[in-house]
Amino acid sequence: MSLPRLLRGLEDVPLDRDGHGRVHGELPADTDGRALVAELRRARLRGRGGGGFPLAIKLKAVRRGRRPAVLVVNGCEGEPLSIKDHLLLTRLPHLVIDGALALARAAGAADIRFALDEGDLVGDDMLNWALDARPELRGGRIAATVAAVPSGYVSGQETGLVRWHNEGVAAPTSVPPRVTERGIGRRPTLVSNVETVAHVALIARHGAEWFAQLGTAEEPGTALVTLAGAVARPGVYEIALGTRLGALLDTAGGAVQEIDAYLVGGYAGTWVPAPRAGALVLCEAGLRAVGARLGSGVILALPTSACPVAEMARVTRWLASESSGQCGPCVRGLGAIADAFESIAAGGARPSVLDDLTRWCRLSRGRGACAHPDGVAQLVTSALDLFSVDLLDHARHGPCDACERPPQLTVPAFALRG
Amino acid sequence: MRIAVDPIACDAHGLCAELLPEVIVLDEWGYPVIADAKLPARLEGLARRAVSACPTLALRLKADTPAVNGSRRRTGR
Numbered sequence: 359m360s361l362p363r364l365l366r367g368l369e370d371v372p373l374d375r376d377g378h379g380r381v382h383g384e385l386p387a388d389t390d391g392r393a394l395v396a397e398l399r400r401a402r403l404r405g406r407g408g409g410g411f412p413l414a415i416k417l418k419a420v421r422r423g424r425r426p427a428v429l430v431v432n433g434c435e436g437e438p439l440s441i442k443d444h445l446l447l448t449r450l451p452h453l454v455i456d457g458a459l460a461l462a463r464a465a466g467a468a469d470i471r472f473a474l475d476e477g478d479l480v481g482d483d484m485l486n487w488a489l490d491a492r493p494e495l496r497g498g499r500i501a502a503t504v505a506a507v508p509s510g511y512v513s514g515q516e517t518g519l520v521r522w523h524n525e526g527v528a529a530p531t532s533v534p535p536r537v538t539e540r541g542i543g544r545r546p547t548l549v550s551n552v553e554t555v556a557h558v559a560l561i562a563r564h565g566a567e568w569f570a571q572l573g574t575a576e577e578p579g580t581a582l583v584t585l586a587g588a589v590a591r592p593g594v595y596e597i598a599l600g601t602r603l604g605a606l607l608d609t610a611g612g613a614v615q616e617i618d619a620y621l622v623g624g625y626a627g628t629w630v631p632a633p634r635a636g637a638l639v640l641c642e643a644g645l646r647a648v649g650a651r652l653g654s655g656v657i658l659a660l661p662t663s664a665c666p667v668a669e670m671a672r673v674t675r676w677l678a679s680e681s682s683g684q685c686g687p688c689v690r691g692l693g694a695i696a697d698a699f700e701s702i703a704a705g706g707a708r709p710s711v712l713d714d715l716t717r718w719c720r721l722s723r724g725r726g727a728c729a730h731p732d733g734v735a736q737l738v739t740s741a742l743d744l745f746s747v748d749l750l751d752h753a754r755h756g757p758c759d760a761c762e763r764p765p766q767l768t769v770p771a772f773a774l775r776g
Numbered sequence: 777m778r779i780a781v782d783p784i785a786c787d788a789h790g791l792c793a794e795l796l797p798e799v800i801v802l803d804e805w806g807y808p809v810i811a812d813a814k815l816p817a818r819l820e821g822l823a824r825r826a827v828s829a830c831p832t833l834a835l836r837l838k839a840d841t842p843a844v845n846g847s848r849r850r851t852g853r
């Protein structure tokens with residue numbers, strides 16, 4: 359089957375139970391999930407929620423546990439520009455449900471929790487609509503429920519999801535213990551992203567060899583990318599891993615303005631200068647070569663008409679405000695970074711502020727309970743590389759004409775209060 | 777053996793850096809930065825003292841080979 363895979367049937371939306379069956383066929387009955395465990399190991403599917411961790415390794419860990427596992431399907435999609443999980447949940451919910459069912463069997467889980475952002479009312483509606491067509495999941499051997507998780511950038515972090523279920527607090531916890539050992543109700547817990555789970559639905563049907571017919575030898579399969587910014591047709595695209603960004607941009611109708619840089623990997627991502635972007639190979643190995651990661655799959659084309667300094671000032675302030683406030687280095691480091699960008703954008707900052715930023719990035723990496731500060735450090739470090747002239751220009755001469763233009767790196771408005 | 781800090785529990789008391797300055801320095805806000813290196817055997821005793829001296833029980837010793845079954849991410853989301 360060529361592209362699209364996950365996004366097949368998108369034209370008859372939303373796909374009901376019968377339509378879904380017509381497009382994909384039925385899920386094979388593999389009640390103890392053993393065949394699927396082997397198939398997932400061979401498929402080498404990596405998580406699509408941003409971490410890129412191999413699913414088979416987490417699966418093995420939860421299967422080792424003595425108590426039955428819990429499966430959390432992570433649909434929080436806290437990344438502001440990402441809409442791929444929402445697309446799957448609202449338009450192809452049966453694919454997600456099939457994948458969850460198959461993965462629950464493989465994990466030995468009787469309990470599936472779909473975790474959605476509390477603001478995603480349409481996602482919640484559509485998922486419940488689809489679950490109503492699956493009476494076997496409403497209190498059968500495997501039961502599925504939908505949980506509304508408080509909105510926020512870090513709410514979808516996996517220890518935070520577990521804590522939300524256990525204590526009603528949506529903030530990360532320290533590791534150890536890993537959630538695969540002790541998670542919801544102290545049971546082994548597998549947290550998997552909505553897209554990851556959708557891939558499982560297809561691997562369960564067609565197998566690992568089929569999965570590897572697209573993608574690279576090292577990184578088989580396809581991935582969903584949310585393309586944003588100054589392109590003709592922004593939106594969600596399914597690509598074979600290893601596709602060049604230039605080819606994806608052509609599919610999307612190309613840039614509609616002159617592009618300064620591409621942000622690859624969302625707000626925990628990496629800035630890549632426009633002249634190098636077309637040749638970027640979209641997979642972990644290809645992006646590693648330029649110090650980037652695909653992360654949650656967001657790629658934004660920043661036009662030269664935007665001010666990168668104003669954009670970075672806005673987004674770092676928002677990211678700092680999204681810290682759960684529990685770890686000193688995250689609170690202080692991200693706060694200092696946001697203050698520095700604001701002082702640069704306003705003008706009158708000392709040139710040494712760039713050295714301060716470099717140091718705070720180094721001091722932020724690996725020093726929080728979760729990887730939120732690491733993501734900010736990644737974003738800021740690459741911005742310092744790419745935008746140093748703009749930054750020094752603003753530091754010395756103050757705001758430019760483009761500073762007041764509408765944001766490209768949008769953030770949820772409620773967080774900008776105060 | 778390595779020493780690790782739980783950043784949620786740590787309250788920046790700074791005692792650890794006094795007891796084990798070879799391995800722990802404080803950042804500009806008073807939070808410990810721990811050298812990413814194996815503890816020399818002869819520092820293990822001091823490391824244990826630092827662990828038990830931490831007022832918030834934020835420090836622990838851990839084996840040198842990190843477990844592989846987790847899902848901690850390298851950077852970002």
Ligand SMILES: Cc1cc2nc3c(=O)[nH]c(=O)nc-3n(C[C@H](O)[C@H](O)[C@H](O)COP(=O)(O)O)c2cc1C
Pocket residue numbers: 404405406407408409410411413432433434435436437511512513514515516517549550551552554555728729730847849852853
């Ligand atoms: C700050 C932060 C925010 C995250 N937000 C999400 C999210 O919204 N959705 C998601 O699937 N994973 C998110 N993650 C990743 C999860 O912790 C976890 O790795 C992922 O859900 C596992 O699924 P996967 O292996 O299928 O990618 C976030 C991680 C961090 C550090």
Ligand code: SF4
Pocket residue numbers: 512529530531680681682683684685686688689725726727728729730731
């Ligand atoms: S690193 Fe930041 S966001 Fe993550 S748990 Fe600590 S304070 Fe919260």
Ligand code: SF4
Pocket residue numbers: 781785786787788789790791792793806807808829830831832833834835
């Ligand atoms: S002694 Fe404990 S609380 Fe104080 S800085 Fe060290 S780890 Fe943090």
